[in-house]
Amino acid sequence: MTTVGVELGERRYDVQIGVFSAEDIAGTLAAALGDTTGVAVLVDQTLGACSPLVAPLLEALRARLPRVNRLDLRAGEGSKTLTQIERTTQWMAEHGYDRKASVIGIGGGATGDHSGFAASVYLRGVRFALCPTTLLAMVDASVGGKTAVDLPAGKNQVGAFHQPRAVVADLGFLQTLPARERVAGLAEIVKCGLIADADLLASLERHAGGTIPAAATAEWVAAAVRVKAAVVAEDEREGGRRAILNFGHTIGHALEAASDYGLLHGEAVSLGMVAALRFGVARGVTPPELEVRARGLLGRLGLPVDVERRLDAGVLARIGVDKKRAGTEIRFVLCSAAGQTRLVDVALSDVTAHFLPSGGQGSTIGGGP
């Protein structure tokens, strides 16, 4: 078991990573939630139906905490709407949860987003803890306190900052994941290597394409969480350094939305990272050999890298509603070396011109062959 402490302004919490018993998890959560008056356990519907670990965990929670009730959420991204937030909060009100109640989310990134946002707005904020069950959520949703739901206009357009009291990442949940989802989760780990941890990148390269030992998975998750925790601790409210965590996400989110969420988040981030590396090479920031190296790693891990054929005017237009945009410029995170980044402010039109040089808008950046 590895514990990564997350230090934030007013509060500190631990992310625990390992293989745990239901009693271990319940004990950790009960300690973190303190004198709570009741616990709303929100479970991803698919996980609830498939995983043998959920029912024993609920039993263990009931043995230690008051008024534990379970609500199954729509599977995956389907839970990330204000309509579903109304369903959850209405259910909580009907069960009489008060201001000292808690929410525990058990599931992937969408469940974490839904649970955290529901906890943030219910009675203007109640306690919150998280059991991420996908590799992606263990890395991406454990740290940062960002919660959100989607609008028809785009992903994560409505949300809040709400820090959990505890995160328990039980690697046992990964056994029940489809292979495609397990692979997708690796994208966020590769991202952490590229932006801040050259050793992690090298470790990924050693195992990619072969059988990945369980111990390696645990260490990768811990390393990625450490990267994220260090960045977030520096910049809780995302003014400066935290922006580097968006590496691959500007175009990744647009691809994800344009696919009508047919692409998994990790797959979209893989493609978005390739796009960001390509753009970085064109701007003279990213060494060409790093783009080659990253494409090779992502491909060997089983992640998609064919971003060129997926980018069209419709996808690029979606960057316009991305929340990172201030005015007509976007802040783009580029990779200047393995484990290093540089932030550049670029005009939206430059991005479009780079990826669609024949779009008639003229290229202001080299252009390439």
Added chain:
Amino acid sequence: MTTVGVELGERRYDVQIGVFSAEDIAGTLAAALGDTTGVAVLVDQTLGACSPLVAPLLEALRARLPRVNRLDLRAGEGSKTLTQIERTTQWMAEHGYDRKASVIGIGGGATGDHSGFAASVYLRGVRFALCPTTLLAMVDASVGGKTAVDLPAGKNQVGAFHQPRAVVADLGFLQTLPARERVAGLAEIVKCGLIADADLLASLERHAGGTIPAAATAEWVAAAVRVKAAVVAEDEREGGRRAILNFGHTIGHALEAASDYGLLHGEAVSLGMVAALRFGVARGVTPPELEVRARGLLGRLGLPVDVERRLDAGVLARIGVDKKRAGTEIRFVLCSAAGQTRLVDVALSDVTAHFLPSGGQGSTIGGGP
């Protein structure tokens, strides 16, 4: 013109009270919103249709601020649902508002609640300013940063704390209010007198039942805002002293919800204050003559005081989902003298037993004749 400064932890803002030109208001708001990239102006539908002041204000805002667009909200409480928040935030996303955009709410308390909550969650938080147009909103919504929408289960069950950058209370808007609404707004001012300002209470008594001079209205609003600002500055996150602002609201909210919002908020608070005074007398906390005095004042102002005939089991059951409840006890604010309060934790069953002594649950508190 009177300015009341609201001091909060990280930020300070002014509430300006007076009769202003559209240019005055726009200038104040533009200064407070700084380098904003666009302004979403949310207007109560009824106000937008009736008040001659809205269109000139929009013009004045357009002359000073970028990308000013107007969205009319459903009238009154109808805007306070998550469905309506989705409509507003989707409209904002479609208009391309980014993280440096702002929301200005123009309307009564519901508009302030809707606007503030939309600003709080859109892209996880954008700037916010408020032009309250009812007496109630000028007093109640100007200070505190509480924003919320309703659930089927109860009022204000979902929300956030989000402080405005500026509040401009233009008394000119009061001219277009129906008499019933103007009267209802006085309830919150009476509340401020009862809990913290004996001089304000005496001033109200001097004018009640006669014609109220405009200068008196302005001074009452300023006095009430000062009371609220002082309390909130002491306790931004409502742990202790801020609870006194809930005087009259525990039962008031239940009455308001039970009336299906046929009662105006101020009318419900008037009734809730009478109930709290009666309960305080029964507990030996409130001097009986203060109950008589307050009933007389509220009645002469034109506010309802006949709470006894309005309380039934259905109304009292609604207190059970009130967000102030922690466990099975509620924190009740009682008035111990003019301008003074005492907080008492009472069992829900005691409240029910007091107001429905024949309800078969037994009275544990005196009971009364």
